[in-house]
Amino acid sequence: MDTLLDIKDLQVFYKTELGPLRAVDGVNLNVKRKEILGLAGESACGKTTLVQAVLKLIKPPGYIVGGEVLFNGINLLKASENKLRQIRWKEISYIPQSSMNALNPVMKIANQIIDVIEAHEGKVRKREALHYIEELLVKVGLSREVAKMYPHELSGGMRQRVVIAMALALNPKLIIADEPTTALDVVTQRGIIQMLKDINKDFGTTLLLVTHDMAIHAEITDRIAIMYAGKILEIGLTNKVFSEPLHPYTRLLISSIPRLGSKQRLVGISGFPPDLRDPPPGCRFHPRCPFVMDICRKIEPSLLKFDLERFVACHLYSR
Amino acid sequence: MSFITIKKLKFIEPSIKKAFKNRIFLTGFSLYMILVIACIIGSMITPRSLTIVGAVEPMLPPSNKHPLGTDILGRDILAQLYISTINSSKIGLIAALIGTFVGSFIGFVSGYYGKSLDFSLRILIDVFLSVPSLLFLVLISALVRVVTIEMMALLIAAFSWPWPARQVRAQVLSLKEREFVYLAKLSGEGGPEIIIRELMPHLIPWMIANFVNAYLVAILTEAGLSILGLGPQMDITLGIMLWWALSHAAIFRGLWWWWTPPIILLIYSFFTLYLIQIGLTEIINPRAKVM
């Protein structure tokens, strides 16, 4: 069984005055052991909600409607508070996007990592723990004295590396990184992405990387899933998806990325993402799809196996 | 050639509609209005003479002739209550209006035009806020022997501008950096125009909340000063009623009907005004859930 995490028919809605916003609407996705799976999609497509649901961090007005999240055979959505607490960070750790205040502003870096260790392995001797933490910081390219510093004394790039060090503290099986480099400059971003790749290679830690930047997916992920308006439209090996994108949305998404060195006219996607409070019937992309057919407006295409490791939800391929 | 009719600024409408949908604001507002209207009507139908010393038999407990009884100096307490509530509200109104307008103006100028002017005003505001204004009021009224309601209101207004100034200044400073202000500059709007057309509409709810707060603090200050013996003794306010009752040891003489009405009305006013203020702040930024 090489699947580490299996998401089945996950539905997460948000209460709004105008009715429920169907942020994640029936998602099926599995994450294989030791792989780097990319989750791509534009803003407000539901990828962050999906990831937070997996960790059961959804706060009101959001609520989990249905579906299962199986991890080592345990359904995280139904797990007891205590069981869930034990799995969090020990088995699955999380790197949030806003590194700006993901760290406790009034606590030294070392203490925040000691918190994690003590929460899962009981009391530790401070001197020993400090030594281990300094090793962790060096592993992410930070100097040892960062351990004694406060978050506001660090730059954005340094803060994100502290969070990565913290994510490695208990050597988890899965790290979920939600837009880890969006707020960072290009050079620091490259350093962080390469670091995540090394962690996966050296420790065999499975990585679920969520970002809207297709170029980053191309740089690092083995497999990629494209998400749009709360649903998964396509899953496949990254180089296959980039060389022969199946779903029209994927094709347009890749062709609208400006490339260095080419001045070829870019093709954007007309229109704008649907309002998930009353999504369009049938395929949710049909209002913006250049290959729209009658069936697309009525029946929603289900995610079908196209060939080995390749799934797509589009009527062009469902005949 | 201002032929292009920029649609009448309908921005106030939505906030008023929202205000009356907010439960807390509604309860506070209606309860306070009931009190004020009742007193206005009451003061019209009861003869003023009842409040003159010796007008009625002193120290009578509540009876149907004197629903709230009479005090030691032979004055009908209910008649006094009507007038004193109106006077207290008048002080609150004048002091709050002046304080809010002066304060908001200072807040606008120092927030928008900034640099040296803002630096000195900021220091002045901080100093005034860190010193109890009651002390200065004590000093002044000890000298000037305040007599009328209007003088008391002006006196309190003189010290009620720093809080609105600070609130409005903070708002203007944050709004000033918003990009629609830069866009307005690029569209040819000058400083005053930007303040009035772009910033002011955002600040009206804030200024109303400040007004209510200043109103409440003014009544509170008047009562405080009166208890210290510095209130407008020639006239009658809730504070003065309390002062009379306390200086004649009403509690220990068992005249409970003398000191309880002003206490109850003061608490009633403070509570309802505070509800209005919470309702307003919740409308301004829904995230700050006070309740």
Add this chain to the structure above:
Amino acid sequence: MSTSTNLLELREVTKIFSSGFLISRKRIIAVDEVSFALPGDKPIVFTLAGESGSGKTTIARIVLGFLHPDKGEVLYFGRNIFSFKKSELKNYYREVQAVFQDPYSVYNPIYTVDHVLYTTIKKYNIAQDDYEARELIDKALTSVGLRADEVLGKYPYQLSGGQRQRLLFARCLLLRPKLIVADEPVSMLDASLRAGILNLILDLKDKYGISFLYITHDLSTANYISDYLAIIYRGSIVEMGPIDKILQDPLHPYTKLLIDSIPKPDPNKRWRTKVALPPREFVAEEIIGCKFYDRCPYRMDICYRKKPSIKQIDSRIVYCHLYK
């Protein structure tokens, strides 16, 4: 090229932000002697690229006259804009307009989006009456790919990010400006909508001869639309010149690192070399010499002691001690 024909020229513009009170003064040099020029003869797109906090937005604010520099001048056709009187500044805004980054904060939420269009027309009285004003607006909207009925009368929250940015360009078009300062116009938009706005900038340059000062942190968008490129790092320009030359053969170590670090949307062309991130990043005001010293693979001790001076190499300029 005599300075008077330059559309826009910055000469050693410097801006220092200080915080604190008398004794507890803290000074941060946001913009450090920046000089560049946009030619006045033909419309171009000049990109100012740099990380967030590199001072590029401060420069945009200075060019638009919102911020006064502590040193240096900004010349518009040879005349320093900070010597302009109120009326001259208004005329300056007639020819130099701007588009901003955050589609959510650029519209005053309490007015409909028409407010920005009508205010501009009214203030510069470029229309005799309502009818002519509406006609001007329709023309401007169509030339940015928007339909009047789709947009007018709506509040900002009822429009998408892309529509709101396009409307800003329409507003500029009303005044037929010579220069538009575009401060990160697409960074808040999704890739699919971004292409539309970038194409719009290209069309406006070709069809209406408008020059652009394009401010961005994303070099690949710059490559797509601009002719000239200036790279700015911690307030100082490190390299400047025709964009194709710079992208193919970068001179300054920071430019090399920057270009090499841009992720390419092609799984077969992944990064080969690794980049080492500094164990501790220095705070800006502690540096006297070259600001890239702490991250530069080719650093020499002269770089620590002395700030690199300007060096002209064929049609490009670079500030680096490697090039004597």
Add this chain to the structure above:
Amino acid sequence: MGSTLRYIVGRLALYVLTIYVSATLIFIIPRLVPGDPLTIYYDQLREAGAIRGTAEMIDEYRKMFGLDKDILTQYFSFLYQLIRGELGYSITQFPTKVSDLIMRALPWSIGLLSVTTIISWLLGTLIGAIAGWFRESKASQILATSALFLSTIPYYILAIILIFVFAYTLRLFPASGGHSPGITPGLSFTFIQNVLWHSFLPALSILLSSLTWWLLSMRAMISTIKGEDFVIMAEAKGLQRSKIMWSYAIRNAILPQATGLALSMSRIFAGALITEVIFGYPGLGTLIVTAIRSVDYFLIQGTVLLSIVAVATANLFIELLYPLIDPRIRYRGS
């Protein structure tokens, strides 16, 4: 640590400035009133029927404050007197000095105020934190509503109610005075016990009302912090709920609570002043009222100035604690 020093210097500068501006205002106010300030007292005194020693005393003051000289020298001599702690002579209890009278009343006020403020702040913050953490629970809602009602009642109104209930009806506590007349002041146990017995009701009326302010502000602060990224991150880290509550939520809410305390120092002082009058508690409040009744202007002026210094000092003390509470203050300077 450069920036902490910079912060302290900034706070000290504001402290000195506050006292200076207040002193200047106190100097200006009597001169705004038409006529010479001393003549006003003279008329009021004669009105109040004072006969003994008024003329010589007025000349004494004229010489002391050099009222004949021009405004500027008066101003500097006024400031000079203040720095030397010279607050002039009490008119009614001439020749006792104003500063002596104040020194007798100050410890009472300081004692009452500091004890009640510290207790109410600590208690309010603690209960508020718990109420904020369990915000959805019914108890928290009820507590908040009742606290809201209580928080609008000023100290001195609460004082009157407490007197009626405990002093008049139940006769449990004395309604006025600092200690029973018969007892000789000193450090004896009986005297202290008597003082505590007398100051119970004044303390309770201050405590009850201000406690609710801190409770409500802490409860609102905690419920906003619960939504912050680092608290959600703490949950994702699998920390115990109690650990998250104490070292993540509460630890971050302390600074805004402390700023709230500093900001409301003047409100607390003003309220306490009037409460003292209601109870006839021998603090600054009663001193001011007796000075007002006897039109003793220099006593009023001295007490007002001392009160301002007291409030400013309390503010300074709290603000100097900030760097200990929040490391960001040490880093950012002002």
